[in-house]
Amino acid sequence: MHATFHDLKGASVFITGGGSGIGAALTKGFLEQGAKVAFVGRSDYADFAAELSAATGNPPMFLQCDVTDTAALHAAMDRAAEAHGPITVLVNNAANDQRMDASTVTEQMWQEMIDVNFKHYFFAAQKAAQTMRETGGSIINYSSISYMMASTGMAPYVASNAGITGLTRALAREWGPVGIRVNAIAPGWVLTQKQIDKWASKEALDAHLARQCLPDTIQPEDMVGGTLFLASAASRMMTGQVMPIDAGVVVTG
Numbered sequence: 001m002h003a004t005f006h007d008l009k010g011a012s013v014f015i016t017g018g019g020s021g022i023g024a025a026l027t028k029g030f031l032e033q034g035a036k037v038a039f040v041g042r043s044d045y046a047d048f049a050a051e052l053s054a055a056t057g058n059p060p061m062f063l064q065c066d067v068t069d070t071a072a073l074h075a076a077m078d079r080a081a082e083a084h085g086p087i088t089v090l091v092n093n094a095a096n097d098q099r100m101d102a103s104t105v106t107e108q109m110w111q112e113m114i115d116v117n118f119k120h121y122f123f124a125a126q127k128a129a130q131t132m133r134e135t136g137g138s139i140i141n142y143s144s145i146s147y148m149m150a151s152t153g154m155a156p157y158v159a160s161n162a163g164i165t166g167l168t169r170a171l172a173r174e175w176g177p178v179g180i181r182v183n184a185i186a187p188g189w190v191l192t193q194k195q196i197d198k199w200a201s202k203e204a205l206d207a208h209l210a211r212q213c214l215p216d217t218i219q220p221e222d223m224v225g226g227t228l229f230l231a232s233a234a235s236r237m238m239t240g241q242v243m244p245i246d247a248g249v250v251v252t253g
C-alpha cells in the first residue's frame with residue numbers, strides 16, 4: 001500500500017510505456033491516487049486499461065502510439081490534455097534495453113536505440129512544458145543505474161541513460177524559473193516479466209544481488225512510491241536530481 005499524496009488527486013498525468021513493466025505499476029499507482037492518467041504504448045494495451053478501470057474504479061486513457069514518432073506522441077499528449085486538462089505530471093518511461101555487442105552496432109541500430117531510449121524524453125518534455133509553464137509541473141525521467149555500473153552489452157542504451165541525467169539537469173535549470181521541476185529516477189535491476197523472460201538468469205541475478213545492500217529482488221511496485229513523491233508537492237524544492245532506487249548497489253564493488 002502506498003502513501004497518499006493529496007495533491008495528486010485529479011492531477012493530469014501522462015506516462016509513456018505505461019502498459020507493461022514498471023510503467024504498468026506507475027499507471028496503477030497514479031490511478032489509486034485519484035489522478036487522471038493517460039498512457040501511451042506501442043502495443044495494444046486496451047485490455048490492461050479495462051482491467052485497471054475495474055480494479056481501481058478510475059479509468060485510465062490508453063492511446064496507442066510509437067513514441068519515436070514525435071508528431072504522433074504530441075498528438076497523443078494533446079488528446080490527453082483535452083480529456084484531462086493540461087498535463088501537470090509527465091513520466092518519461094518508455095525504453096528498450098535490447099542487448100547488443102558494441103562492435104556490431106550499425107548507424108541504423110544506433111539511431112533506433114537513441115530514438116527509443118532518449119529522443120522522445122526531450123520532445124515529450126518540450127511539449128508538456130508549453131502548458132506547464134502556466135500551470136507548474138513535474139517531469140520525471142526514467143534513467144537507470146546502468147551508466148553508473150558501466151553495464152556491458154547495451155552501449156547505446158547506457159549512453160542514453162547517462163544522457164537522460166544531463167537532460168534532466170539542463171531542463172531543470174532552464175525551466176525552474178517558470179515552475180517546472182525535472183528529476184530522474186535510476187532504477188536498479190527491476191524484475192519485470194520481460195527481465196525474467198529475457199535476461200535474469202540465475203547466475204546474472206545472483207551476481208547482481210551480491211552487489212545490493214538489500215538482498216531482496218526489486219519489483220515494479222517498488223518504483224511507485226518514489227515516482228509519486230517526485231510528482232507531488234512533497235518534493236516541492238527538489239529538482240535536477242537523479243534518485244537511484246536500486247537496493248543500494250555498490251557501484252565500484
Ligand SMILES: NC(=O)c1ccc[n+]([C@@H]2O[C@H](COP(=O)([O-])OP(=O)(O)OC[C@H]3O[C@@H](n4cnc5c(N)ncnc54)[C@H](O)[C@@H]3O)[C@@H](O)[C@H]2O)c1
Binds near residue numbers: 022043068
Ligand atoms: N527493468 C529494469 O530492470 C530497469 C532497470 C533500470 C532502468 N529501467 C528503466 O525503467 C523504464 C521502464 O523499464 P521496463 O523494464 O518497465 O521496460 P519494459 O520494456 O518492460 O516496458 C517498456 C514499455 O515501453 C513501451 N515502449 C517501448 N518502445 C516504445 C515505443 N517505441 N513507443 C511506445 N512505447 C514503447 C513498451 O510498450 C513497454 O510498455 C525504462 O526507462 C528503463 O530504462 C528499467
Ligand SMILES: O=C(O)[C@H](O)[C@@H](O)[C@H](O)[C@H](O)CO
Binds near residue numbers: 144187188189195
Ligand atoms: O536498465 C538496466 O540497467 C537493465 O535493464 C537491467 O537489465 C539491469 O539494470 C542490469 O542488467 C543489471 O545488471
